Amino acid sequence: MIEVNNVHKKFNQKVVLKGIHLKISKGEIFGLLGPSGAGKTTLIKILTGQLEFEEGSVKILNKSVKELTGEDRKKLGIMMEQFGLYDRFSCMDNLKIFAEIYRIPYNKVKESLSMVGLEAAAKIPACKLSKGMRSRLQLARVFMHTPQIIFLDEPTSGLDPATSRAIHQMIIAKKEEGCTIFLTTHDMEEATKLCDHVALLNEGKIVEYGSPQEICTKYNHQKRIRLRLYDGRNLDFAHAKDSASEIYSLLLKEQVETIHSSEPNLETVFLELTGRCLQDNE
Amino acid sequence: MRNICIIFKKQLKDTLKNKTILIQFILFPLMTVVMENSIQLEGMAEHFFAKLFSIMYIGMAPLAAVSSIISEEKEKNTLRVLIMANVKPWQYLMGIGLYVWSICMLGAGVIGLATAFNHEQFIFFMSVMGLGFMISILAGAAVGILAHNQMMATSVVMPMMMVLSFLPMISMFNEKVEKVAKITYTGQLREILYNMSWDLILNNSIVVIGINAICFLALFTIAYRKNGLE
Numbered sequence: 112m113i114e115v116n117n118v119h120k121k122f123n124q125k126v127v128l129k130g131i132h133l134k135i136s137k138g139e140i141f142g143l144l145g146p147s148g149a150g151k152t153t154l155i156k157i158l159t160g161q162l163e164f165e166e167g168s169v170k171i172l173n174k175s176v177k178e179l180t181g182e183d184r185k186k187l188g189i190m191m192e193q194f195g196l197y198d199r200f201s202c203m204d205n206l207k208i209f210a211e212i213y214r215i216p217y218n219k220v221k222e223s224l225s226m227v228g229l230e231a232a233a234k235i236p237a238c239k240l241s242k243g244m245r246s247r248l249q250l251a252r253v254f255m256h257t258p259q260i261i262f263l264d265e266p267t268s269g270l271d272p273a274t275s276r277a278i279h280q281m282i283i284a285k286k287e288e289g290c291t292i293f294l295t296t297h298d299m300e301e302a303t304k305l306c307d308h309v310a311l312l313n314e315g316k317i318v319e320y321g322s323p324q325e326i327c328t329k330y331n332h333q334k335r336i337r338l339r340l341y342d343g344r345n346l347d348f349a350h351a352k353d354s355a356s357e358i359y360s361l362l363l364k365e366q367v368e369t370i371h372s373s374e375p376n377l378e379t380v381f382l383e384l385t386g387r388c389l390q391d392n393e
Numbered sequence: 394m395r396n397i398c399i400i401f402k403k404q405l406k407d408t409l410k411n412k413t414i415l416i417q418f419i420l421f422p423l424m425t426v427v428m429e430n431s432i433q434l435e436g437m438a439e440h441f442f443a444k445l446f447s448i449m450y451i452g453m454a455p456l457a458a459v460s461s462i463i464s465e466e467k468e469k470n471t472l473r474v475l476i477m478a479n480v481k482p483w484q485y486l487m488g489i490g491l492y493v494w495s496i497c498m499l500g501a502g503v504i505g506l507a508t509a510f511n512h513e514q515f516i517f518f519m520s521v522m523g524l525g526f527m528i529s530i531l532a533g534a535a536v537g538i539l540a541h542n543q544m545m546a547t548s549v550v551m552p553m554m555m556v557l558s559f560l561p562m563i564s565m566f567n568e569k570v571e572k573v574a575k576i577t578y579t580g581q582l583r584e585i586l587y588n589m590s591w592d593l594i595l596n597n598s599i600v601v602i603g604i605n606a607i608c609f610l611a612l613f614t615i616a617y618r619k620n621g622l623e
Contacts, residue, residue, distance in 0.1 A: 159477065181479040189477050195469035197403075199410040211399045212478045252474075 112137045112260060112291045113158065118167035120153055120315075127153050128315045131167070135308070140282065140292045142302040144377060145312035146387055151295035152191070154312070155264050158293065159189050171260065185213060188258030190249050192265050198238035202229050202248050205237055206255060213256040223251040228277065243274035250281060261285060263294040267301060279305055299377035309377065313385040323377060330380045335373040340366045396480045400488025401495075404462065408496070417457050418496050421450035422503040429507050443508035444586045445562060447518070450500060451525035452557030452579045456533040456550055458493045463537025464546035482621065490530050497526045514589060525582045528606050529557070535613040538620050578605035 113135040120128040127150045135141045143151050156162040158169060160176050169176040172183055197205050206220045224230050227247040232240065240248065246266065253261060263282070267275040282305055286292055296302055302309050303323040311319040311326075319326055334350035338361065346361075348354035350372065361367050381387070408414050428442035438444075463486075466472035475485060501522035505515045532553065540546035561583040564571035574580035581598040 161473070161477070184477070184479045187477075191470075193470050194474050195471045197407065197471055198469070199407060204406065208399065208403050209474075209478055211402075212396065212475075212480060 114170040116168045120164045139307045142306035142309040143295045149312045150315040186259040188253035188261040190253045196237040203233040223255040227251040260291045318384045337371045339369040396484040397488040401492045404492040417454045421446045422500040425504045426507040448583045449558040455529035459533030460536040460546040460550045464540045464543045468542040531609040535616045538616040578602045
């Protein structure tokens with residue numbers, strides 16, 4: 112569905128993407144993780160044909176991105192943080208413009224609004240919407256023409272947990288319909304929860320690629336198990352055979368209040384690989 | 394054609410909700426209706442206010458409207474969304490240009506009707522206005538493309554509007570200003586409207602108007618090549 116081979120991008124003399132390789136299959140949710148300024152938005156812009164690149168190749172829908180026709184572009188849905196809405200228009204009118212461009216019947220507009228939970232706000236001007244509602248309206252605009260590939264640039268950035276959860280559910284629903292989703296985020300929880308595969312991007316370079324589970328397992332050097340007992344003690348065991356009998360006996364005696372393995376998360380993997388936090392610039 | 398119509402419709406709907414732009418379109422026709430029907434002074438040229446406000450209308454409304462519409466869409470990134478939805482830049486510019494031209498022609502029609510021109514004069518008046526609007530739209534589009542945001546567009550367009558609207562007006566009272574005003578298309582259009590004759594168009598004026606149009610077309614082309622609709 113999406114193939115990126117050895118893509119390089121410079122702004123003036125500053126290299127912002129260095130030899131990017133990616134392959135994203137149909138129906139997959141792919142997450143590009145990185146701190147602000149890592150090159151996530153630049154890569155999305157290249158993939159969607161908004162930016163030229165110096166070296167390498169990008170294939171979308173089995174075609175070079177440079178050869179995509181108007182009809183091909185209609186198979187893409189793009190939501191970028193900076194993409195605007197018509198502030199003086201109501202939610203309904205904002206969608207109607209694009210429904211006409213995509214030749215979509217008006218009932219689909221209503222359907223899209225109700226899908227993102229904005230049916231009641233249909234007649235409210237976009238300038239009066241909260242940030243979360245604006246994001247949902249942008250999502251409705253992206254989903255309305257049922258694209259095959261959806262690009263989402265930090266779709267939940269700055270939103271409250273409830274709105275973020277609602278957006279996650281919509282993204283999962285789209286995946287279940289067979290959509291391929293490419294999303295950028297610096298929220299490792301979001302990536303772990305949603306993505307089939309992730310790539311960790313740092314200073315324009317992919318430093319790790321795989322499923323979130325695979326990556327976390329790969330960097331699980333400590334391999335410790337932590338127990339908290341009812342008497343308040345915290346015990347730390349090696350994740351090895353020798354510890355099993357001791358843990359088992361504690362469990363049998365019903366002394367264990369909580370038990371945790373100490374696997375790293377994507378945040379700690381990123382920190383280990385780059386010395387930077389994913390959210391260090393936020 | 395379909396996308397041009399969509400942009401046209403969108404803009405029509407937007408204008409009704411955008412008072413700043415709406416006032417630009419209504420102000421001069423309204424002032425003409427009021428002044429033509431309320432002030433009659435001895436020695437005043439025939440249809441004085443209609444001709445005066447018509448030139449100001451040409452020099453202000455399309456210029457301000459087009460530059461404001463394009464720069465606002467750029468600033469708010471709605472233009473990028475349209476382009477990503479496969480609206481071609483030329484379709485967008487045609488849609489906006491055609492819309493502003495149509496609304497201005499409607500305003501010119503109101504001025505024409507309020508002035509009680511005869512049939513022939515009315516057609517002449519509308520033709521001159523249509524030509525003037527086209528050149529102003531071109532200039533406004535160039536500013537809109539060059540400007541990064543609405544504020545920048547306004548600061549560029551204001552002095553342009555002053556020159557194009559007020560110079561022809563002041564030239565009525567000052568010969569030195571008249572010499573300068575004559576090199577602008579609005580200055581020439583004022584002469585044409587005051588004489589209400591095709592002869593002038595076919596002689597000197599058309600050269601100056603043509604040069605003005607070519608200059609704005611060149612500016613538009615340079616702006617578009619440099620910035621596109623980014």
